[in-house]
Amino acid sequence: MRLHILAIAAVFSGLLALVAINQQANAAITITEEKIAKIKNHCTENQATLNRLHQTDAFLRTNRGELYRAISDKLMVPLNRRLASNQLDAGSLLTITADYNKKYRVFFDAYISYDNAMSKLLSIDCSRQPVSFYNGLVEAREQRQLLSASNQAILDLIRSYGSEFELFKNEFEAEA
Amino acid sequence: MIIGVIGISLFLVYVALSLYVSSGTLQLDLSRPGYDSARKEAVKGSEVFKGYSEDGPIDAQSLNEFETLYRQKAAEALIEIDAFSGDVLSDETLSLE
Numbered sequence: 354m355r356l357h358i359l360a361i362a363a364v365f366s367g368l369l370a371l372v373a374i375n376q377q378a379n380a381a382i383t384i385t386e387e388k389i390a391k392i393k394n395h396c397t398e399n400q401a402t403l404n405r406l407h408q409t410d411a412f413l414r415t416n417r418g419e420l421y422r423a424i425s426d427k428l429m430v431p432l433n434r435r436l437a438s439n440q441l442d443a444g445s446l447l448t449i450t451a452d453y454n455k456k457y458r459v460f461f462d463a464y465i466s467y468d469n470a471m472s473k474l475l476s477i478d479c480s481r482q483p484v485s486f487y488n489g490l491v492e493a494r495e496q497r498q499l500l501s502a503s504n505q506a507i508l509d510l511i512r513s514y515g516s517e518f519e520l521f522k523n524e525f526e527a528e529a
Numbered sequence: 530m531i532i533g534v535i536g537i538s539l540f541l542v543y544v545a546l547s548l549y550v551s552s553g554t555l556q557l558d559l560s561r562p563g564y565d566s567a568r569k570e571a572v573k574g575s576e577v578f579k580g581y582s583e584d585g586p587i588d589a590q591s592l593n594e595f596e597t598l599y600r601q602k603a604a605e606a607l608i609e610i611d612a613f614s615g616d617v618l619s620d621e622t623l624s625l626e
Binding site: 428 | 557563566579581586595613618622623
C-alpha cells in the first residue's frame, strides 16, 4: 500500500515538474503578435544599434580590464608586498586584494558569456526569426545584468581597499 | 613527408585557434574585422602606468605617494559607474514596448 502511495506521489511530482518545465519553455517563447510586428519594423535600426553596442562594449571591456588589472597588479599587490617586507600587518588589505582578484575572474568570465550571447543575437535575422531574436535579446540582457553586477562588485572592492588604506594610514601616522 | 608536415601545421593551427577561443582572447581582440572604431579609441588612451614600487620603506611620504596614485586610478574606475548597465538592451530603448 505504502509503495503504491509512494509511486503515485512520484508520478504526480514528475507530472508537476513536466508542467513547470513546459510553462517555463512557453514563457521563453511567448511573444505577442504586436511585439513580433515591432521587432520586424525596427529590425534594421535595432541591428545597427546592437552592432554599435557590441563594438562599444568591446572597447569598454578592454579599457576597464586594463584599468582593473593595473589597480591590482600595480597598486594593491605592490603595496601589500611592501608592507609585508616592512613587517607591517596588512591582513585586511590582503583579504580585499584576494577578493578583488576573484571578482575580476568573475567579471572576465561574465564578459565572455555576454559577448557570446551578443554574437548569437547579432547572427539572428530579426525580420525572419523575430521570436528567436527576442529570446536571444532576453538572454543577452540577462548576461549583461550579470556582467554589470560583477563590474559593480569590483568597484565596491576598489572603494573598500581605498577606505581600508585610509584607516591603515591614519593608524600608522598616529603611532609614528 | 610533405603531407606529414602539412598535417602537423594544421594540427598546431587548430590548437592555437582553440586556445584563442577558449582563453577568452577572442572577445578582447580589437583587431577583429568590424572593430575599427573601438581600435582607434583604444590607441588614443594608451599610456604606460608605472604603478607603485614594491621595494622601499614605509613612511609618510611613501604612503602619500600611494594615496595619490590610488586615488587617481580609483577615480578613473569609479567615474563610469553605469558601465554595462542593462538599460541599453531594454524593450523601451529598442522600441519594442
